[in-house]
Amino acid sequence: MFDRDIWQEIFHSIKNNKLRTFLTGFSVGWGIFILVMLLASVNGMQNGFYSQFNDDATNSIFIRPGNTSKAYAGFEAERRIQLKNDDIEYIKRSFPNDYEHISARFFKNTSARYKSETGSYSVQAVHPDHQVIEKTIVTHGRYINNNDLATSAKVAVIGRKVAQDLFKEEDAIGKFVEFNGLPFRVVGIFIDEGDDNAERGIYAPVTTYQRIYGNTENINQILLTYNSSYDLTKALEFSGRLENILKRRLKIAPEDQSGLRIWNYAEAFSDISSFTSVLSAIGIVVGILILVAGIVGIGNIMVFIIKERTKEIGVRKALGAEPAQIIKLVLLESVFITALSGFIGLLIATVLLSLIGPTIESPAFTNPSVSFSVVVTATIILIVAGVIAGLIPAMKAANIKPIVALRDK
Amino acid sequence: MIEIKNLHKSYKMGSNSLHVLKGINFSVKEGELVAIMGSSGSGKSTLLNILGMLDVANEGEYHLDGVPIKDLNETKAAKYRNKFLGFVFQSFNLINYKSAMENVALPLYYQKVGRKERQDKALKYLDQVGLKEWATHLPSELSGGQKQRVAIARAMAAEPKVLLADEPTGALDSKTSYEVMDLIQKINDEGNTILVVTHEEDIAQMCKRIVHLKDGVIVEDKKVKQVRASQYV
Numbered sequence: 001m002f003d004r005d006i007w008q009e010i011f012h013s014i015k016n017n018k019l020r021t022f023l024t025g026f027s028v029g030w031g032i033f034i035l036v037m038l039l040a041s042v043n044g045m046q047n048g049f050y051s052q053f054n055d056d057a058t059n060s061i062f063i064r065p066g067n068t069s070k071a072y073a074g075f076e077a078e079r080r081i082q083l084k085n086d087d088i089e090y091i092k093r094s095f096p097n098d099y100e101h102i103s104a105r106f107f108k109n110t111s112a113r114y115k116s117e118t119g120s121y122s123v124q125a126v127h128p129d130h131q132v133i134e135k136t137i138v139t140h141g142r143y144i145n146n147n148d149l150a151t152s153a154k155v156a157v158i159g160r161k162v163a164q165d166l167f168k169e170e171d172a173i174g175k176f177v178e179f180n181g182l183p184f185r186v187v188g189i190f191i192d193e194g195d196d197n198a199e200r201g202i203y204a205p206v207t208t209y210q211r212i213y214g215n216t217e218n219i220n221q222i223l224l225t226y227n228s229s230y231d232l233t234k235a236l237e238f239s240g241r242l243e244n245i246l247k248r249r250l251k252i253a254p255e256d257q258s259g260l261r262i263w264n265y266a267e268a269f270s271d272i273s274s275f276t277s278v279l280s281a282i283g284i285v286v287g288i289l290i291l292v293a294g295i296v297g298i299g300n301i302m303v304f305i306i307k308e309r310t311k312e313i314g315v316r317k318a319l320g321a322e323p324a325q326i327i328k329l330v331l332l333e334s335v336f337i338t339a340l341s342g343f344i345g346l347l348i349a350t351v352l353l354s355l356i357g358p359t360i361e362s363p364a365f366t367n368p369s370v371s372f373s374v375v376v377t378a379t380i381i382l383i384v385a386g387v388i389a390g391l392i393p394a395m396k397a398a399n400i401k402p403i404v405a406l407r408d409k
Numbered sequence: 410m411i412e413i414k415n416l417h418k419s420y421k422m423g424s425n426s427l428h429v430l431k432g433i434n435f436s437v438k439e440g441e442l443v444a445i446m447g448s449s450g451s452g453k454s455t456l457l458n459i460l461g462m463l464d465v466a467n468e469g470e471y472h473l474d475g476v477p478i479k480d481l482n483e484t485k486a487a488k489y490r491n492k493f494l495g496f497v498f499q500s501f502n503l504i505n506y507k508s509a510m511e512n513v514a515l516p517l518y519y520q521k522v523g524r525k526e527r528q529d530k531a532l533k534y535l536d537q538v539g540l541k542e543w544a545t546h547l548p549s550e551l552s553g554g555q556k557q558r559v560a561i562a563r564a565m566a567a568e569p570k571v572l573l574a575d576e577p578t579g580a581l582d583s584k585t586s587y588e589v590m591d592l593i594q595k596i597n598d599e600g601n602t603i604l605v606v607t608h609e610e611d612i613a614q615m616c617k618r619i620v621h622l623k624d625g626v627i628v629e630d631k632k633v634k635q636v637r638a639s640q641y642v
Binding site: 004005012013016311312314315316317318319320321322323324325398401402403406 | 458464483487488490502506515516518519563567
């Protein structure tokens, strides 16, 4: 393998066939390049899909009430369903092992004022668990806590944009801001990686807002995360049970789709995963098919080189070269050309990806890149490909009869 | 050194077979310089190919240095060729992208001799054929006679028991031919066994024994008084 003479011969034969070696090497490099690019594109799509969801926990379930579409249990159709605090308690009681975090959402718009700055924002009044479910990142101060909830404290966690609008350069933490005339103390500032608009929001304790708005028990939505150890089937089974029980409790017909909507991320996720795995399978198949063309090309050039060197191989055999040594020479040359050109393709692809990959940030396509394992796999494929490409020519070379090769005609 | 008994060889040419060697009995002692002569088609090259283990006989026995040469697979044949035989061809058959020295070192490479020793030996043999200064030159930079001398150095480098030369002067003009023959004679003077296939009478006369082949049988086998090539050089 590390025999200097063998390498010298390989370089000689490459040097003597520069253009041909380049053209065939190009086809293999191109094949690997396309394979890597395809896999990276699939990866980019996957990243894109996941980033669409990444501001929510991936095991979350959203419960949204609507209007019933069917008359049921003595109620008319088109009844507005209203969720209440009790419903949360009921879910907690009924599914103690199934949920991990649960929070209400109670929406109100507010006009906020700090000194001379004003702005109109939407307030989401929530439970402390909401932070985990929404993956809210608090950069300054803290989130809503249980103490705020118990005391119905007038505190608020404001988005980065809100802080910018109202406080400008000032430090917002601890300052009082007026929401519809009522003073709220800012306890935290959050950012949202998912989208900038979310940073124009405000979180407040749900109990505080319910008290302000007429001591109501009403809530707009319930968010929860299911036990993260659940797989897809268990997650779907749980959201099914949740739906049945809530529909019974809220007196909605079991088949009524619009009275209560339960949105389970597991479903969307499983769709995406199977979609992207089909895509990567297609990518791999197409990439390998292109690579096969390259391998055939290398095999072709090797056959040609052998044919050209028939006499030389005959001489070598007359001088005492064993068939195994001839095979080794041809295989090594083929593996060398394949691996070298493949690596160049691989290198160009990875460099290209690392340069332009991070700059691509569209909703459906984010940071296309390849993992280390893909690179390793591609390398193994290349070496195997080189051996396959060289095998037939090598056998041909080993079978050259010196007497035929040396015939002067 | 070489013992052959009742050697037969025929080639299949389509439906009919061509009987090329029809029972050759022949032996060569150590240190002999034998010319094998005959017109084309007489079987002389076939005989040399069989002696060189490049081809196999259909029938008969062949002993080389006491070793029976039979049932050879490719690997074994390669080993024997490397160990016992040196070849010199009419068309030199140097490897065109290797320098003179690398060409000479090639059989040593197949003997798995180390790189340094290989180069030393190659230089030594190049020196013997008077081409030490040409060691780094490619075959394309050498004249025909020089090429053949490199080929002879290559054949000698493995220190074979027998040197087989197939029309070594066939592609050379007469002056160069004599130079090459002078070299062959000198190598023979050192005690090496050499077989030369030729159809040129003057070349044959420079050997010590002439074997005439005609239609696949030996028609004449005589010792001759060697004509020294050095007088023509």
